[in-house]
Amino acid sequence: MNTPQSDRVSASVSPGTSMQILSRREIEQLYDASQTKIYSMFRQCALAVLNSGSSEDDTNKVLDQYKTFDIQIVQRERGIKLELTDAPGHAFVDGEMIKGIKEHLFSVLRDIVFIHSELYTNNTYDLSTSRGTTDAVFNILRHANALQANKDPDLIVCWGGHSIDRHEYDYTKLVGYQLGLRYLNICTGCGPGAMKGPMKGAAISHSKQRYSQGRYLGISEPGIIAAESPNPIVNELIIMPDIEKRLEAFVRTGHGIIVFPGGVGTAEEIFYLLGVLLHPNNDSHHIPLIFTAPAESASYFDAIDAFIGLTLGPDAQSKYQIVIDDPTQVARSLANGMDRVRVQRRENKDAFFFNWTLSIPNEFQQPFIPSHKNMAALNLNRDQSPFDMAVNLRAMFSGLVAGNVKAEGLQAIAEYGNYKINGDATLMTSIDELLVSFAKQGRMKINADAYSPCYEITNEL
Numbered sequence: 001m002n003t004p005q006s007d008r009v010s011a012s013v014s015p016g017t018s019m020q021i022l023s024r025r026e027i028e029q030l031y032d033a034s035q036t037k038i039y040s041m042f043r044q045c046a047l048a049v050l051n052s053g054s055s056e057d058d059t060n061k062v063l064d065q066y067k068t069f070d071i072q073i074v075q076r077e078r079g080i081k082l083e084l085t086d087a088p089g090h091a092f093v094d095g096e097m098i099k100g101i102k103e104h105l106f107s108v109l110r111d112i113v114f115i116h117s118e119l120y121t122n123n124t125y126d127l128s129t130s131r132g133t134t135d136a137v138f139n140i141l142r143h144a145n146a147l148q149a150n151k152d153p154d155l156i157v158c159w160g161g162h163s164i165d166r167h168e169y170d171y172t173k174l175v176g177y178q179l180g181l182r183y184l185n186i187c188t189g190c191g192p193g194a195m196k197g198p199m200k201g202a203a204i205s206h207s208k209q210r211y212s213q214g215r216y217l218g219i220s221e222p223g224i225i226a227a228e229s230p231n232p233i234v235n236e237l238i239i240m241p242d243i244e245k246r247l248e249a250f251v252r253t254g255h256g257i258i259v260f261p262g263g264v265g266t267a268e269e270i271f272y273l274l275g276v277l278l279h280p281n282n283d284s285h286h287i288p289l290i291f292t293a294p295a296e297s298a299s300y301f302d303a304i305d306a307f308i309g310l311t312l313g314p315d316a317q318s319k320y321q322i323v324i325d326d327p328t329q330v331a332r333s334l335a336n337g338m339d340r341v342r343v344q345r346r347e348n349k350d351a352f353f354f355n356w357t358l359s360i361p362n363e364f365q366q367p368f369i370p371s372h373k374n375m376a377a378l379n380l381n382r383d384q385s386p387f388d389m390a391v392n393l394r395a396m397f398s399g400l401v402a403g404n405v406k407a408e409g410l411q412a413i414a415e416y417g418n419y420k421i422n423g424d425a426t427l428m429t430s431i432d433e434l435l436v437s438f439a440k441q442g443r444m445k446i447n448a449d450a451y452s453p454c455y456e457i458t459n460e461l
Contacts, residue, residue: 008068008086013097015080015106041222042112044407045239046071048225049104050084050091052232060410062226073109082109104230104237107144111239112222114143119241133365137240137248138354144238146217146253147353153341155215156334157187157254159269160194161262161443162228169197171294171327172260176201178331183211184338187254189246190218190237191228194260199233217253221246224265227405242367243398247272252355255341256288256334259320261300263443264404264435268397272364274308274316275390281359286344288337295325300441307434311393311427312386363391370399370409372416375455380423380431396421400435403454404444418456425459432457 047069051062070085082105091101118124119136126132141147156179160172176186176198186202188195199216206214218234221242230237240246251257251273259270273289276282291301301322308316323330344350348357368374378392402409403419413419421431435455438444445451 007089008066009089009092009095010085011083011087011092011095011097012074013082013084013102013105015102038112038116042108043069043071045108045112045222045225046082046105047088048229049101049108049237050088051226052101052104052229053090060407063407082106100232100235104234107237108239111140111144115140115239115241128366130360130362130365133245133362134248134252134356134360137245137252140240140245141238141249141253141354144236146236146238149351149353151352153255153338153345153352154183155185155187155217155253155255156198157250157257158194158198158260159189159250159257159262159266160260161266162189162191162193162195163263163443163445164193164261165297165442167294167296168261169193171292171297171325172197173201174327175258175260175292175330176203177205178327179334180205180211180214181209182331182335183209184331184334185215185217187215187217187219187250189224189228189265190220190230190234191224192231194262194266195228196231196233197260198258199231203233219246219249223402223406223408226407243268243401244365244367248360248365251276251287251360252358253353254287255352256337257290258330258334259289259291261293261297261443263438264397264400267304267434268394268401270304270308271312271390271394271397274312274319275387275394276358276360276364277319278312278316278387278390279359279361281361285358286340287358288334288341289320290323290330290333291320292323292327292330293325298324303434303437307430310430311382311389316386316390361387364394368395368398370402370412370419372412372419375399375419376422378421378423380421380427382424382427396431400455404451409454413454418454420458421455422458428457428459 044063047062047066066086066088068086072083074081074083091097118139119127125136127136172194179186179198180202186199188199203214203216215236216233217236218230219238219240220228221240223243240249247269257273259266277285277287293300305317305322345352350357378396380392380396399419403413439451439453
């Protein structure tokens with residue numbers, strides 16, 4: 001029975017589709033109050049799903065707004081159900097949970113239980129090694145039925161900011177529309193802004209093409225999902241354990257990548273991918289990569305391109321093309337790129353559904369903990385290889401994401417003050433200019449007027 005409570009709803013929810021039955025041990029791990037970490041993670045991810053459509057990107061504010069929300073798992077002879085207390089009312093229509101939200105809710109349960117059991121309780125994988133980490137990523141995706149065999153390459157990963165202007169959002173929809181007309185599918189970080197627009201555009205063109213197998217795959221992780229709740233277009237939701245495994249999931253399942261304007265999270269994604277492609281083991285590896293924006297935002301990628309040139313050099317700049325204000329050209333380039341990906345995978349005897357031959361170094365797989373000590377210790381000097389520079393810049397941007405929106409980062413900033421970012425003067429000046437431009441353009445937070453920097457730049461002369 002559902003009991004409305006103003007803008008809160010208490011309800012019992014059962015899976016709408018078949019789902020792997022949970023053992024009593026798995027349920028006890030989530031239910032037992034002593035399992036505070038896993039239960040807290042599950043509750044936070046579940047709340048994010050139920051809060052779909054929210055314009056709030058401060059995790060702490062979301063958790064505080066719904067501090068009385070609770071979710072419990074009940075085992076029955078015929079399966080499980082979830083008991084919700086004080087859930088966001090907009091997840092329901094006339095007392096019934098919206099179907100897509102219910103599917104996402106049980107996707108969260110599926111992934112949190114699997115991850116906790118396989119990665120952290122049973123120690124099935126050696127996460128200190130590159131191979132063990134990749135095996136873990138593969139099996140999380142396989143368990144979620146995200147890996148589809150016997151299909152040609154067609155999955156385009158779209159990266160970009162959750163906080164973007166309306167003209168940029170409309171542009172992402174136009175690009176998605178052109179991709180969908182060519183029967184290409186979409187994978188994003190699952191949130192709003194540049195993560196929602198391409199899915200929405202593709203959904204319309206898939207409908208016009210009478211293409212009923214459209215995939216709108218959203219890949220998130222517990223630290224970010226509350227700040228970037230899944231958008232309504234997502235029809236496959238996967239929760240990875242951390243940002244590093246989330247990034248690996250993107251590049252191993254996707255066949256081409258588009259980058260739209262964004263903030264520090266988008267910069268993290270760019271430097272992750274470029275760092276991977278700069279590694280000597282990937283010299284012959286090709287991933288179609290396009291940076292694109294509407295004409296009004298052309299200067300954004302001018303600045304990004306110049307920063308990449310300064311920090312990583314011309315080899316990194318050769319890994320992508322910049323296309324301004326031309327959605328059709330973007331889609332055509334990606335569609336043509338699928339032919340090259342297909343040939344390369346066959347030559348390498350690699351799977352279409354998972355890029356096994358791409359080498360992802362351990363430096364990009366080990367979780368970076370954004371403590372003040374770790375942020376201050378980053379090597380941000382130019383007397384290092386482009387690959388090592390990419391590793392350090394990726395970590396720096398990842399820390400800034402945490403300081404902007406993640407609960408643990410926000411708490412650390414509140415307790416110890418801003419992160420200190422140190423390095424040589426030329427690089428620090430360039431980083432400062434880039435970050436200031438993100439803030440002025442409203443790319444750090446949805447509520448740009450309320451943004452307060454979580455970092456301080458110092459020059460090491």
